[in-house]
Amino acid sequence: MALPRDILASRVTAALRTTRRTVVRRVTVAWAAVRRAWRLSLQLRIVTITLAISAALVGTFGFLVAKGITDNLLQARRDKALEQVEVGAGLATRQLGVVTQSSDPDLQTVRFAEVLSLLASRPEQIGSDVVVAIVRRGDPETAIKSWPDNAAVAAAAQTAITPALRDTVNQGWVAHQHRTVDLDGRPETYLVYGTPVPTNWGNVELYYLFPLASEVKAAEQVTRTVIVTGAALVILLALIAALVTRLVVRPVRLAARTAQRLSAGLLDQRMVVRGEDDLAQLGEAFNQMAGNLQRQIQRLEEMSRLQRRFTSDVSHELRTPLTTVRMAADLIFSERDSFDPAVARSAELLQLELDRFESLLTDLLEISRFDAGFAVLDAEPNDLVGIVRRVADRLSSVAERACCPVELQLPAAPVIAEVDARRVERVLRNLVGNAVEHGEGKPIRVTLAADGGAAAVTVRDHGIGFNTGEEKLVFNRFWRADPSRARQTGGTGLGLSISLEDARLHGGWLEAWGAPGQGAQFRLTLPLRAGDRLVSSPLRLVPDDAHLGVRPAQPATIEVQVLAPTGSEAGDA
Amino acid sequence: MRARVLVVDDDPALAEMLGIVLRSEGFLPSFVADGERALAAFREARPDIVLLDLMLPGMSGIDVCRAIRAESGVPIVMLTAKSDTVDVVLGLESGADDYVVKPFKPKELVARMRARLRRGEDVTPEMLTIGPPGNQITIDVPAHTVSRNSDEVRLTPLEFDLLVALARKPRQVFTREVLLEQVWGYRHAADTRLVNVHVQRLRAKIEPDPERPEIILTVRGVGYKAGTG
Numbered sequence: 128m129a130l131p132r133d134i135l136a137s138r139v140t141a142a143l144r145t146t147r148r149t150v151v152r153r154v155t156v157a158w159a160a161v162r163r164a165w166r167l168s169l170q171l172r173i174v175t176i177t178l179a180i181s182a183a184l185v186g187t188f189g190f191l192v193a194k195g196i197t198d199n200l201l202q203a204r205r206d207k208a209l210e211q212v213e214v215g216a217g218l219a220t221r222q223l224g225v226v227t228q229s230s231d232p233d234l235q236t237v238r239f240a241e242v243l244s245l246l247a248s249r250p251e252q253i254g255s256d257v258v259v260a261i262v263r264r265g266d267p268e269t270a271i272k273s274w275p276d277n278a279a280v281a282a283a284a285q286t287a288i289t290p291a292l293r294d295t296v297n298q299g300w301v302a303h304q305h306r307t308v309d310l311d312g313r314p315e316t317y318l319v320y321g322t323p324v325p326t327n328w329g330n331v332e333l334y335y336l337f338p339l340a341s342e343v344k345a346a347e348q349v350t351r352t353v354i355v356t357g358a359a360l361v362i363l364l365a366l367i368a369a370l371v372t373r374l375v376v377r378p379v380r381l382a383a384r385t386a387q388r389l390s391a392g393l394l395d396q397r398m399v400v401r402g403e404d405d406l407a408q409l410g411e412a413f414n415q416m417a418g419n420l421q422r423q424i425q426r427l428e429e430m431s432r433l434q435r436r437f438t439s440d441v442s443h444e445l446r447t448p449l450t451t452v453r454m455a456a457d458l459i460f461s462e463r464d465s466f467d468p469a470v471a472r473s474a475e476l477l478q479l480e481l482d483r484f485e486s487l488l489t490d491l492l493e494i495s496r497f498d499a500g501f502a503v504l505d506a507e508p509n510d511l512v513g514i515v516r517r518v519a520d521r522l523s524s525v526a527e528r529a530c531c532p533v534e535l536q537l538p539a540a541p542v543i544a545e546v547d548a549r550r551v552e553r554v555l556r557n558l559v560g561n562a563v564e565h566g567e568g569k570p571i572r573v574t575l576a577a578d579g580g581a582a583a584v585t586v587r588d589h590g591i592g593f594n595t596g597e598e599k600l601v602f603n604r605f606w607r608a609d610p611s612r613a614r615q616t617g618g619t620g621l622g623l624s625i626s627l628e629d630a631r632l633h634g635g636w637l638e639a640w641g642a643p644g645q646g647a648q649f650r651l652t653l654p655l656r657a658g659d660r661l662v663s664s665p666l667r668l669v670p671d672d673a674h675l676g677v678r679p680a681q682p683a684t685i686e687v688q689v690l691a692p693t694g695s696e697a698g699d700a
Numbered sequence: 701m702r703a704r705v706l707v708v709d710d711d712p713a714l715a716e717m718l719g720i721v722l723r724s725e726g727f728l729p730s731f732v733a734d735g736e737r738a739l740a741a742f743r744e745a746r747p748d749i750v751l752l753d754l755m756l757p758g759m760s761g762i763d764v765c766r767a768i769r770a771e772s773g774v775p776i777v778m779l780t781a782k783s784d785t786v787d788v789v790l791g792l793e794s795g796a797d798d799y800v801v802k803p804f805k806p807k808e809l810v811a812r813m814r815a816r817l818r819r820g821e822d823v824t825p826e827m828l829t830i831g832p833p834g835n836q837i838t839i840d841v842p843a844h845t846v847s848r849n850s851d852e853v854r855l856t857p858l859e860f861d862l863l864v865a866l867a868r869k870p871r872q873v874f875t876r877e878v879l880l881e882q883v884w885g886y887r888h889a890a891d892t893r894l895v896n897v898h899v900q901r902l903r904a905k906i907e908p909d910p911e912r913p914e915i916i917l918t919v920r921g922v923g924y925k926a927g928t929g
Binding site: 446447448449450451452453454455457458485505508509510513517541543548549 | 713720804921
């Protein structure tokens, strides 16, 4: 296969680049995992830090101890060596001192051999590996005479006795140095001592080479022991740190887990408390807190249950007699033609006021249900277009009576939203009813629009409107724009409050805009999917035909927080 | 023929007033004031329709409803002071056909009762079949019988009416409001939970797997329709 070289090269480069990218990615991933573990685990942090600090400390101490022991060993050896060197130097001086002539090299050689054998026969020398060497000043290294007299030792001695040492000894000093030399193919460390031996025919140098094998061995032994002990100590410390942090971290983790379970609603979760130490105290305090919480919540739940029961009982107790009264009133009402005018009118009033009483009772019970937190959203997909049409149809007779034509601006396609149809219908009924009541016979426009996440309905009237700053007040219970104004259609004064609660239950918004003489607009915005959070509305709150030139009407909106639609919520009743 | 009505209510004033209204509307009412004796009174009176208060001393209205439903398909209209979802749904699930929330208008109650009693007027011989092949439901309309794989399924008259309404126009989607009008006789749309609960009850009786219905299908956002082959 003959590929052009540059193609091959580019392929190789590409492959390398891919590999490098893979490696980089793997490293990045691993690094991220390590960082995550580091951030999340207190235990890992403590163990790592303990490991690092103890390793540094033990390392330092170990180094100092090993150095101290080695130094001591060497010092002892040096002391002993110096003693031997001094004795040897004394002997050599006496032996060589008797020779006055230096001209005869043979004599020198003989004397040197004699001195060497004399020194070698000393009791401390017998059986040891100490090398003795003698050399005359000015002679080259080859002239070194050494004992034991063999080539390997001679070579070793020649290497061990360096010119620098020789210079120092020549100047009349006793000097020493450490040298590692090759002896018969294996390294041997020597403590080399040199001393000058004064003779009549000039300075002779005497050298002792003390093998340090045992000392080196001892030092190595010490180092090894220190390293092993140190490493063991560090590992042990890390283990202890892990164990101790585990002792502390475990109850903390347990507490965190228990707290999570508690907050998830498992109120009978408690920590196991052992002993009387700080952790046991933590556990006890935690359990006490959980117990108090549980008691409080149960108390609130009980109160809420009682409240609900009371609401239900009041409802039943009031409604049954009301039903009887209602039926009796109906009977009387249907017979009113046969009564005299005053009684007939009374029957009419009784009938009308019963209607009002009934709707007031219904609204009051509805509000109390919201207050008790027992309103449940029964959301399912519904077509908002249909709901709006239905509301408009149902209110058409009322609207006609008030001469307020209701115009609908609806999209052609159905707008399907997950809503509680009963509640949305009630909200729209309230809004349109309100518009009819305050519309002063001018047209009312109901607009529906939807976007990707929300649907909105606006109800616009051109009635008297309300003052700036009253946008929030309209939702207050029993609030009236003008207390002196006679009520015409007899609303309960709770309609908008209930509507606001209904919108809130959907996670939606109900807002109002109004200007004196320009009428009002209410906007209901609902999420298309139940539980979604609203961010914007498809319709504007301020109507396009509002005269903003006079005074910029700043719409004060009531932003309704999205509430989790839970049925048994007790806390915020 | 005057329809017999059994009124199960513990409030004497309301019972008496109901009596006055019902008699004036041409019914034959009989009364029982507590739940314990309700079943005995039911067997004795053999009423055409039952008005049942949910809150009763002794046996609760829900239990009375279940007991009556266990032995008869007679129409039951609940009188309830509670319009809470839970109470209403519980009542409907225990077998009530319809409910009226106190305080109700007498005309409204009578209209509800007449709607429940207006039955068997159309006796055209008619056999209907719905459901996917192998799982078909056969309805004999004049005989008021429903069978699945030649086994008879016992339905209450209301469930039967609901099924027939859906089966007569397969493929057509019925909104809950339309069903309320056709089956329950509501002129104006009322509580659509009535439809939901009764569709559930019906499914429990005729579907092989009520969790995955094949005979009565839900059309999201619109309503229900009969499943066909």
